[in-house]
Amino acid sequence: MKIAVASGKGGTGKTLVAVNLATVLAADQPTTLLDCDVEAPNDHLFVRPELGEPHVVAKGIPIIDDGRCTGCNACTEACEFGALARIGDRVMVFDELCHGCGRCALVCPSDAIGEVDHPLGVIERGHSSSLEFGHGRLHIGEAMASPIIAELKETTPERDWTILDAPPGTACTVITTLHGVDGVLLVTEPTPFGLHDLRAAVGVVRTLELPAGVVINRDGTGDREVETYCEDEGLPILLRIPFDRRIAETGADAQILVEALPEWRARFVELAQQVKELVS
Amino acid sequence: MKRIVFLSGKGGTGKTTLAAAFATRVGSLTIVDADVDAANLHLVFCPEVAETGVYVGSKTAVRDSDRCTSCGTCRTTCRFGAVDAKLEIDPLLCEGCGACVTACPADALRLVECPSGEWYIGRAARHPMIGAELYAGEEVSGKLVSVIREKADDVAETKGTDRIAIDGSPGIGCPVIASTTGTQAAVLVTEPSRSGLHDLERILGVVRHFEVPATLIINKADLSEPLAEEIEAFADREDLPVLGRIPYDERVLDALRVGRNPVDDPDSAAGRAMDLAIARLLERLG
Numbered sequence: 140m141k142i143a144v145a146s147g148k149g150g151t152g153k154t155l156v157a158v159n160l161a162t163v164l165a166a167d168q169p170t171t172l173l174d175c176d177v178e179a180p181n182d183h184l185f186v187r188p189e190l191g192e193p194h195v196v197a198k199g200i201p202i203i204d205d206g207r208c209t210g211c212n213a214c215t216e217a218c219e220f221g222a223l224a225r226i227g228d229r230v231m232v233f234d235e236l237c238h239g240c241g242r243c244a245l246v247c248p249s250d251a252i253g254e255v256d257h258p259l260g261v262i263e264r265g266h267s268s269s270l271e272f273g274h275g276r277l278h279i280g281e282a283m284a285s286p287i288i289a290e291l292k293e294t295t296p297e298r299d300w301t302i303l304d305a306p307p308g309t310a311c312t313v314i315t316t317l318h319g320v321d322g323v324l325l326v327t328e329p330t331p332f333g334l335h336d337l338r339a340a341v342g343v344v345r346t347l348e349l350p351a352g353v354v355i356n357r358d359g360t361g362d363r364e365v366e367t368y369c370e371d372e373g374l375p376i377l378l379r380i381p382f383d384r385r386i387a388e389t390g391a392d393a394q395i396l397v398e399a400l401p402e403w404r405a406r407f408v409e410l411a412q413q414v415k416e417l418v419s
Numbered sequence: 420m421k422r423i424v425f426l427s428g429k430g431g432t433g434k435t436t437l438a439a440a441f442a443t444r445v446g447s448l449t450i451v452d453a454d455v456d457a458a459n460l461h462l463v464f465c466p467e468v469a470e471t472g473v474y475v476g477s478k479t480a481v482r483d484s485d486r487c488t489s490c491g492t493c494r495t496t497c498r499f500g501a502v503d504a505k506l507e508i509d510p511l512l513c514e515g516c517g518a519c520v521t522a523c524p525a526d527a528l529r530l531v532e533c534p535s536g537e538w539y540i541g542r543a544a545r546h547p548m549i550g551a552e553l554y555a556g557e558e559v560s561g562k563l564v565s566v567i568r569e570k571a572d573d574v575a576e577t578k579g580t581d582r583i584a585i586d587g588s589p590g591i592g593c594p595v596i597a598s599t600t601g602t603q604a605a606v607l608v609t610e611p612s613r614s615g616l617h618d619l620e621r622i623l624g625v626v627r628h629f630e631v632p633a634t635l636i637i638n639k640a641d642l643s644e645p646l647a648e649e650i651e652a653f654a655d656r657e658d659l660p661v662l663g664r665i666p667y668d669e670r671v672l673d674a675l676r677v678g679r680n681p682v683d684d685p686d687s688a689a690g691r692a693m694d695l696a697i698a699r700l701l702e703r704l705g
């Protein structure tokens with residue numbers, strides 16, 4: 140089973156939920172935790188895995204053979220992303236705008252376009268006791284995070300449980316993470332910001348037709364509007380985590396909650412059980 | 420004219436709250452909500468919207484089943500896995516690149532434009548305000564940010580505002596880069612946690628990559644004194660000026676909930692600390 144932990148709003152506690160859920164599952168079943176927030180990956184700070192050699196993820200960007208190029212402009216006209224431009228006699232490639240789709244090479248009538256790898260980031264894997272772990276890291280200054288997420292997912296062997304920690308937001312990186320999962324846990328907080336972004340995240344989950352449950356973090360600090368919304372939408376609230384300075388402190392120091400405050404283990408075991416029911 | 424961007428790497432550290440506080444305290448300003456896939460600044464300001472538009476920024480491939488010979492060339496050409504075994508195109512995975520259109524020997528594919536978000540120009544807290552919301556799952560968050568930033572530049576010029584404040588999105592990728600390029604100052608907002616520090620290092624790398632001078636605000640600073648110290652030490656090593664430490668204060672949320680800015684709440688310790696940090700920022704901006 141593949142379960143994504145998503146949120147819409149950033150900083151609601153996706154990492155807290157993903158890391159602790161994966162930790163309790165890994166105690167008795169083969170489990171993998173994938174940190175798909177490749178722009179700001181944090182799960183490794185909690186899991187502290189021994190990471191192996193990084194594997195580079197690259198996109199193929201065009202390289203123009205000036206000797207063969209006839210200056211016909213077929214490639215510059217075909218590129219949907221404005222990544223190719225004719226400047227004087229030469230076709231220039233703007234690496235950061237290129238999506239690596241390969242259309243320019245297909246359209247070139249003089250076979251003047253080859254391809255070179257442009258690194259976007261890396262994938263690293265490791266494990267911490269029985270928990271298998273993987274994450275991606277987008278290189279600083281690179282824009283395209285989705286190909287790293289897609290490759291991270293594709294190259295991860297299937298196990299009983301895969302927990303995917305999604306990036307915040309509702310854009311393409313979230314879709315890439317949620318594609319093909321069996322269910323989604325939406326983590327929110329009881330604030331107007333949390334509710335607004337939860338609605339957006341629910342929009343994504345509905346579009347993808349995925350079963351979803353909600354975790355309310357920092358419960359008790361805000362109002363009841365998130366709960367009313369969940370009732371109206373028929374979204375089950377599977378766990379409430381109160382605002383508690385001890386939880387904040389263990390989180391700040393990147394400790395795993397179910398290990399630092401063992402009274403939380405039973406709550407996350409129960410959450411795992413509810414997740415199983417949600418996707419069955 | 421100076422453009423100031425609020426960024427964080429990690430989500431939920433308080434970018435929007437600080438950007439809103441800044442907007443409350445600054446006289447001549449244009450506000451941009453550039454967190455287009457989880458826009459929240461309009462919840463603080465409830466802008467009076469004067470103009471809206473639909474941004475048509477992405478394309479998707481569609482298949483003409485009468486012409487299609489089911490040869491599968493589109494499936495082998497697509498590098499984004501958007502064509503399934505039945506040769507159906509998933510619009511959520513389609514990048515809109517048109518490689519399949521070029522490759523199709525039966526001329527059965529074409530690209531169609533699709534709406535990818537909505538933008539607005541309005542007025543909030545005495546200032547012009549521009550924002551947008553990306554439709555769920557769209558690819559073009561960075562392009563939409565660029566679109567509203569161009570509009571903001573036009574508005575700021577027409578209205579003659581001295582500054583543009585941009586509330587950015589979390590992360591370090593496409594929309595963040597679109598929010599950062601061409602700005603004159605970045606305010607990085609972090610929180611005292613290992614995650615906050617880790618992501619601060621990454622976002623600092625991005626703003627330095629684009630040669631934007633950065634300052635730092637440590638929000639919810641008293642939630643972990645040791646980590647706040649560690650972050651200050653990091654800032655010191657990196658020559659990153661710290662504008663202030665904001666304490667965790669439940670009055671911030673209470674204020675925002677009733678449409679009041681925390682800096683206007685004299686009993687809020689966080690509000691007072693934000694005021695001080697903003698004064699330091701304004702001093703630096705000159």
